[in-house]
Amino acid sequence: MRLRIRLAKLGLARFLSHLDLQRVVERGLRRAELPLAFTQGFNPHPRISYASALATGTSSEGEFIDVDLTEPVEPEEFLARANGALPADVRLLEARPAPESGESLMAQINAAAYRLTLEGADEAALQAAVARLLEAEEVVVTREGRTGPRPVNIRPQVYALAVEGPGELRALVQTGSKGNLRPEEVVAGLAQLSPDLAGVALVRAHRLMLYRRDPETGECVEPWSL
Amino acid sequence: MTEALRERIERVLPRVSKPARYTGGEWNAVVKDHDKIDVKVAWTFPDAYEVGMSHLGSLIMYHQINRRDDACCERAYAPWTDMEAEMRAEGIPLFTLESWTPVGEFDIIAFPLLYELTYTNLLTCLDLAGVPLLAAERTAEHPLVIAGGPCAFNCEPLAPFLDVAVLGDGEEVIHEILDTYKAWRDEGRRDRRELLRRMAGITGCYVPGFYEVSYNPDGTIREYRPTEPGVPEVVDRATVKDLDSIDYPTRPVVPNTQIVFDRAQVEVFRGCTRGCRFCHAGYITRPVRERSPEEVQRLAREIVRNTGYSELSLVSLSTADYTDVQQTVGRLSDELRCDGVNVTLPSTRVDAFSVAVADAVSKVRKGSITLAPEGGSVRIRRVINKTVSDRDIRDAMRAAFQSGYRAVKLYFILGLPTETDADLEAIAEKGHWALEIAEEELGRQEARKVRVTISVSVFVPKPHTPFQFEPQVTLEEAKRRQQYIKRFLKDRRIEYKYHDPDVSHIEALLSLGDRRVADAVLRAWQMGARFDGWNEHFDYDLWLRACAESGVDVDFYTYRKKGYGERFAWDHLSPGISREWLIDDHRRAMSELEVEDCRWENCDLCGVCMRYDVLPTLKPAGFVGEDELEVTDSTG
Ligand code: SF4
Numbered sequence: 001m002r003l004r005i006r007l008a009k010l011g012l013a014r015f016l017s018h019l020d021l022q023r024v025v026e027r028g029l030r031r032a033e034l035p036l037a038f039t040q041g042f043n044p045h046p047r048i049s050y051a052s053a054l055a056t057g058t059s060s061e062g063e064f065i066d067v068d069l070t071e072p073v074e075p076e077e078f079l080a081r082a083n084g085a086l087p088a089d090v091r092l093l094e095a096r097p098a099p100e101s102g103e104s105l106m107a108q109i110n111a112a113a114y115r116l117t118l119e120g121a122d123e124a125a126l127q128a129a130v131a132r133l134l135e136a137e138e139v140v141v142t143r144e145g146r147t148g149p150r151p152v153n154i155r156p157q158v159y160a161l162a163v164e165g166p167g168e169l170r171a172l173v174q175t176g177s178k179g180n181l182r183p184e185e186v187v188a189g190l191a192q193l194s195p196d197l198a199g200v201a202l203v204r205a206h207r208l209m210l211y212r213r214d215p216e217t218g219e220c221v222e223p224w225s226l
Numbered sequence: 227m228t229e230a231l232r233e234r235i236e237r238v239l240p241r242v243s244k245p246a247r248y249t250g251g252e253w254n255a256v257v258k259d260h261d262k263i264d265v266k267v268a269w270t271f272p273d274a275y276e277v278g279m280s281h282l283g284s285l286i287m288y289h290q291i292n293r294r295d296d297a298c299c300e301r302a303y304a305p306w307t308d309m310e311a312e313m314r315a316e317g318i319p320l321f322t323l324e325s326w327t328p329v330g331e332f333d334i335i336a337f338p339l340l341y342e343l344t345y346t347n348l349l350t351c352l353d354l355a356g357v358p359l360l361a362a363e364r365t366a367e368h369p370l371v372i373a374g375g376p377c378a379f380n381c382e383p384l385a386p387f388l389d390v391a392v393l394g395d396g397e398e399v400i401h402e403i404l405d406t407y408k409a410w411r412d413e414g415r416r417d418r419r420e421l422l423r424r425m426a427g428i429t430g431c432y433v434p435g436f437y438e439v440s441y442n443p444d445g446t447i448r449e450y451r452p453t454e455p456g457v458p459e460v461v462d463r464a465t466v467k468d469l470d471s472i473d474y475p476t477r478p479v480v481p482n483t484q485i486v487f488d489r490a491q492v493e494v495f496r497g498c499t500r501g502c503r504f505c506h507a508g509y510i511t512r513p514v515r516e517r518s519p520e521e522v523q524r525l526a527r528e529i530v531r532n533t534g535y536s537e538l539s540l541v542s543l544s545t546a547d548y549t550d551v552q553q554t555v556g557r558l559s560d561e562l563r564c565d566g567v568n569v570t571l572p573s574t575r576v577d578a579f580s581v582a583v584a585d586a587v588s589k590v591r592k593g594s595i596t597l598a599p600e601g602g603s604v605r606i607r608r609v610i611n612k613t614v615s616d617r618d619i620r621d622a623m624r625a626a627f628q629s630g631y632r633a634v635k636l637y638f639i640l641g642l643p644t645e646t647d648a649d650l651e652a653i654a655e656k657g658h659w660a661l662e663i664a665e666e667e668l669g670r671q672e673a674r675k676v677r678v679t680i681s682v683s684v685f686v687p688k689p690h691t692p693f694q695f696e697p698q699v700t701l702e703e704a705k706r707r708q709q710y711i712k713r714f715l716k717d718r719r720i721e722y723k724y725h726d727p728d729v730s731h732i733e734a735l736l737s738l739g740d741r742r743v744a745d746a747v748l749r750a751w752q753m754g755a756r757f758d759g760w761n762e763h764f765d766y767d768l769w770l771r772a773c774a775e776s777g778v779d780v781d782f783y784t785y786r787k788k789g790y791g792e793r794f795a796w797d798h799l800s801p802g803i804s805r806e807w808l809i810d811d812h813r814r815a816m817s818e819l820e821v822e823d824c825r826w827e828n829c830d831l832c833g834v835c836m837r838y839d840v841l842p843t844l845k846p847a848g849f850v851g852e853d854e855l856e857v858t859d860s861t862g
Contacts, residue, residue, distance in 0.1 A: 010251070011251075011418075012236070012249040012251055013249070013251060013482070015239055015245040015246045015248075016246050016482055016483065017246065017250050017483070019484065020246055020482050020483045020484070023482070023483075023484070024482050026533065026534070026536075027253070027533065027534030028253070028534060029533075029534075030534035030566075031253070031531070031532070031533070031534040031535070033531075036566075038566045043568070044566040045536070045566065046566070056245065056246075056471060057239075057240050057245070085253075085534070087252065087253050087482065088251065091249055181354070223408050
């Protein structure tokens with residue numbers, strides 16, 4: 001049996017790296033003594049697959065994992081037992097049975113929604129910068145790559161961007177293996193379009209949800225229906 | 227207060243490397259209400275989180291303190307240099323991971339001292355805690371600063387900074403320390419000297435401030451004189467007689483982030499009497515005391531359940547020597563395999579038997595196996611009492627290739643007493659042996675894939691060992707010998723690894739140093755020395771400058787051959803071994819004579835057991851005979 005689970009990484013746990021999170025979740029599920037299915041081979045590991053890697057420092061309430069089990073467990077019972085064995089800042093929010101075949105979540109997810117909290121941002125300047133970014137054809141920022149910094153046009157990777165409140169943005173951006181836009185890059189793009197935002201700092205990035213976005217229609221579906 | 231501090235810490239974390247080292251929140255971390263606690267201990271590891279969290283002794287002591295209702299133990303670690311800079315810039319004090327409480331607000335700050343190159347980090351921690359570095363400047367308001375672990379047996383280079391050093395096994399003595407502290411505090415927490423006097427009365431506790439040292443004109447020590455009535459001339463160590471009677475942590479803190487030894491650990495025995503003459507650990511932890519196989523199995527099972535670890539390690543100074551090793555390992559592997567848990571041994575003894583034991587548990591893809599003959603030639607191995615024959619080495623290599631290993635790592639020590647170029651050539655020769663044996667076992671074709679690593683470290687003479695009288699080889703000579711070995715390595719499949727000997731030189735200074743070396747430690751720290759055990763941070767020239775400025779002659783401590791009659795800085799800190807025995811054993815070393823292991827053979831009268839009323843304790847399994855084991859094997 002396979003369960004699809006929505007997972008949250010909150011509070012100080014946001015400083016865990018993706019590898020750290022994987023380690024924490026695996027150990028928690030082992031402690032909960034759930035009937036985990038293991039990989040074959042010399043070094044067996046529970047079969048847990050992640051929809052997306054979450055950056056160190058970013059919190060989330062929208063991570064998804066698929067967990068394979070050797071016998072059926074009621075989703076509610078799974079959540080209760082697992083949450084009883086996980087550190088307080090890593091929570092399983094919801095679980096539903098998932099299809100056992102088909103493409104992996106990782107291969108299907110291509111968009112993510114974030115809430116970004118900024119400091120030192122003038123409200124009006126922020127509004128103007130967001131409008132300008134959405135109108136622009138091209139917004140070039142420097143991306144730190146493995147081979148060093150290089151300029152990239154991030155505009156095509158921003159699907160939606162809006163000011164939600166004082167110093168707070170909501171962004172829908174590309175994520176996954178085909179292209180990944182980091183929250184800092186959105187802020188860098190805004191700062192570039194509006195000199196008033198030069199001193200602005202991203203103090204918190206929080207991932208809200210992952211999606212499969214249809215590139216033609218722009219329609220987004222949550223991992224539950226994949 | 228702590229909430230505000232937590233917020234300030236959170237603000238700097240996005241700017242530092244590996245921030246998860248500073249966030250706490252781990253499974254099994256113990257968070258207590260400080261209002262209901264009498265004595266608060268900040269267990270402060272003077273190295274990075276990933277090193278400190280791997281230290282079994284710290285997990286044991288954390289449990290010993292926290293199992294009391296009237297005490298709490300919280301953890302702090304030396305902040306990495308980027309974090310230290312942020313903390314200083316923002317005025318953030320050293321804090322504990324459990325509650326973000328400033329370390330300076332605890333009653334006791336406890337430092338485990340595992341290796342000398344952490345001494346400057348200890349000063350960083352004290353300084354960031356806002357505690358005066360010098361014990362003499364602390365008042366009744368300040369925390370009591372204590373230190374324990376292997377280096378406590380010569381903590382003289384730290385003497386001015388420590389209130390109390392604790393010698394030996396900590397599990398029982400810590401309770402005496404906490405009780406004593408509590409009583410003093412209940413009486414009004416007035417006279418710090420009075421507290422120290424009482425501490426000095428506990429077996430295992432050393433109060434450096436209660437001794438006056440005088441020196442001879444040639445710079446050697448004349449005498450240590452106790453300055454308070456009732457303070458012992460020689461401080462005895464604390465000794466746990468039976469490991470089975472000691473409560474062992476079955477709910478160790480499980481790290482969220484990667485650490486060095488990221489696995490469950492069960493200590494199967496303490497002490498080692500193989501008698502390798504260079505090995506500090508072997509002389510300060512005598513005699514061998516085993517935990518019973520039944521207890522090992524029970525603990526292993528509980529720890530795995532309580533942590534979710536996928537690997538369990540049976541640890542000790544030489545686990546292949548554990549009486550019930552084969553059966554215990556077999557049983558545990560069979561039992562834990564269904565939960566996807568591997569059983570591992572931390573090291574392999576150099577013989578076919580231990581390679582077989584290691585192989586039996588190795589469920590991971592065959593990587594490399596590590597063998598440590600330590601000395602290249604039979605002769606030098608007799609000098610260091612590493613009782614491994616050339617045949618053992620060949621058999622171990624053969625067993626390794628037969629069981630599927632394709633990489634062998636060989637560890638040696640360079641600069642051992644009496645070493646000649648012939649002994650160095652013998653080191654190189656062992657690399658070629660491994661290749662020959664690989665060809666015999668695997669055929670020429672397959673043997674092409676074999677990798678042999680020869681890793682050579684520089685000998686550091688250690689206190690309380692028979693080699694305490696010996697000088698360290700000079701820097702220039704160490705470099706020459708390193709290069710000399712290289713000349714005899716003639717195969718691309720052999721990788722040769724050696725370190726800059728200058729790290730070992732400073733390690734020797736801090737190992738063999740006396741109180742006067744403390745000035746150099748302080749000066750080096752002031753000049754910026756941090757994380758000296760890490761290559762990227764170690765700065766030899768800085769240390770030499772610090773020594774010069776503080777009038778410390780490094781060569782006096784490190785390159786001088788010492789007489790049997792010399793009074794050493796550590797002679798009043800006793801692991802229980804008599805000077806006469808050390809002299810005898812040094813003489814035997816010079817005559818290339820081996821000594822037997824007293825756990826299996828006769829007592830050699832080193833002095834420990836008589837002094838501390840203990841005995842070597844071996845514990846064969848009580849409940850599984852060989853017949854039953856057969857059954858277990860065939861089902862597994
Ligand atoms: S006193 Fe004897 S039995 Fe005890 S550790 Fe020393 S040599 Fe071994």
